[in-house]
Amino acid sequence: xxTLKAQRRARxxxxxxxxxxxxxxxxxxxxxxxxGLLAAREQAAKSGLPTKNTSVVWLWLxxxxxxxxxxxxxxxxxxxYRSVTGEAKTVLPGVSLGGNFQGMAKVAxxxxxxxxxxxxxxxxxxxxxxxxxxYSNRNxxxxxxxxxxxxxxxxxxxxxxNNQVTGMPTYVRLGSISSDGPAFLGKAFAPFGSNAEAKxxxxxxxxxxxxxxxxxxxxxxxxxxxxxxxxxxMDGLDAFEKQAFNLVLGQAxxxxxxxxxxxxxxxxxxxxxxxxxxxxxxxxxxxxxxVTLNYGGxxxxxxIEKAMNSxxxxxxxxxxxxxxxxxxxxxxxxxxxxxxxxxxxxxxxNRNAGRDHWxxxxxxxxxxxxxxxxxxxxxxxxxxxxPASKTIKPQDLxxxxxxxxxxxxxxQFINQGxxxxxxxxxxxxIPELA
Numbered sequence: 001x002x003t004l005k006a007q008r009r010a011r012x013x014x015x016x017x018x019x020x021x022x023x024x025x026x027x028x029x030x031x032x033x034x035x036g037l038l039a040a041r042e043q044a045a046k047s048g049l050p051t052k053n054t055s056v057v058w059l060w061l062x063x064x065x066x067x068x069x070x071x072x073x074x075x076x077x078x079x080x081y082r083s084v085t086g087e088a089k090t091v092l093p094g095v096s097l098g099g100n101f102q103g104m105a106k107v108a109x110x111x112x113x114x115x116x117x118x119x120x121x122x123x124x125x126x127x128x129x130x131x132x133x134x135y136s137n138r139n140x141x142x143x144x145x146x147x148x149x150x151x152x153x154x155x156x157x158x159x160x161x162n163n164q165v166t167g168m169p170t171y172v173r174l175g176s177i178s179s180d181g182p183a184f185l186g187k188a189f190a191p192f193g194s195n196a197e198a199k200x201x202x203x204x205x206x207x208x209x210x211x212x213x214x215x216x217x218x219x220x221x222x223x224x225x226x227x228x229x230x231x232x233x234m235d236g237l238d239a240f241e242k243q244a245f246n247l248v249l250g251q252a253x254x255x256x257x258x259x260x261x262x263x264x265x266x267x268x269x270x271x272x273x274x275x276x277x278x279x280x281x282x283x284x285x286x287x288x289x290x291v292t293l294n295y296g297g298x299x300x301x302x303x304i305e306k307a308m309n310s311x312x313x314x315x316x317x318x319x320x321x322x323x324x325x326x327x328x329x330x331x332x333x334x335x336x337x338x339x340x341x342x343x344x345x346x347x348x349x350n351r352n353a354g355r356d357h358w359x360x361x362x363x364x365x366x367x368x369x370x371x372x373x374x375x376x377x378x379x380x381x382x383x384x385x386x387p388a389s390k391t392i393k394p395q396d397l398x399x400x401x402x403x404x405x406x407x408x409x410x411x412q413f414i415n416q417g418x419x420x421x422x423x424x425x426x427x428x429x430i431p432e433l434a
Contacts, residue, residue, distance in 0.1 A: 052406030055284035063299035067344035067363045069098040071113040074384045084305040100312025103320030109374040114364040116378025116387035122357040127342035129179040134398040146179045152290035153182035156189040163287030175294030184416040255286035274318040302352035323367045336369025347384040369404040371433040395427025403429045
């Protein structure tokens, strides 16, 4: 257990005394702390186990984004089915996106839009569980709990909870998503974030959402580093304990600090979601393996045109900036962006000028990851009800992400019943992206 304390005290909105510190512990299996975990990972690497320094940024559009007004506008369909926001013609011949996505249309040659992604589950909780874990769980809509680990937690279990060089958490949550946790893998592999569960593993008590207070915390880090150097503490630590200290004294804190970024890049991304997307890119550069973001408000049962005109441009600016950025920096081979939600929406406009829940066809777009971009994958039927080509299922998306992260498709773990289970049973990497 490693605890770093600062002198500054304050009370938060819950009335609790806050004393900035970072505590590292309980990151491995059983009593294995961070230094031991890092040592175990190095030993695994020396034994020849494959490793990849790739990352995934998972942008979740919670509420169920419409597939029609996002990436399959269907302007050839009757008026009550086609995109109410019109279309944005992309740089790909014959390919259009919804009318709110002019920026993404310009970088479409660096993206892939999957138009046959489906799972037939139209519940918010169960649909989310299906996409996040690859498995259906209808009990989620009736107060049940997740039964399968999320892809991010699986990545954390495979790679270890921290990057062995930078100390950066393997799995970081910038926005909470239902079913984004470890389930039977255990709390050690929960995402690092501001929630209580993640704090039991590795807690930066100045939460991600309070990074505005980061300057004071960084000053505390600097004071601690100077004090530890002066006392000779760092010289007395072995290599793995020094790696543990890197979590707070190395690259990790700087990755959250957007003041370290070129102001022109910050402006291109924009605020809000854009700032989170930029932070996600910086986290990946610093060694994070899986970052989740959640931009909600997509449960558009009424007045979908107005709602899309509000939400769509925000996503368009953030995603197009991110895609352009990773390609300009040569990170497109190392970082995969996934944009999706729990389900699509009914193709026919309802009496409230909105669309309802629809699991038979869903929204999905990808960029980077060393995959083949500049294409649409699959197609929907004439009115965007269902796939007209082979259905791409959540486990196929999961297998594609595994491939990018270098995770064995036949990975097994012991479940809560004490039995080994496959993380993927019938999914395969999307062949068009290979």
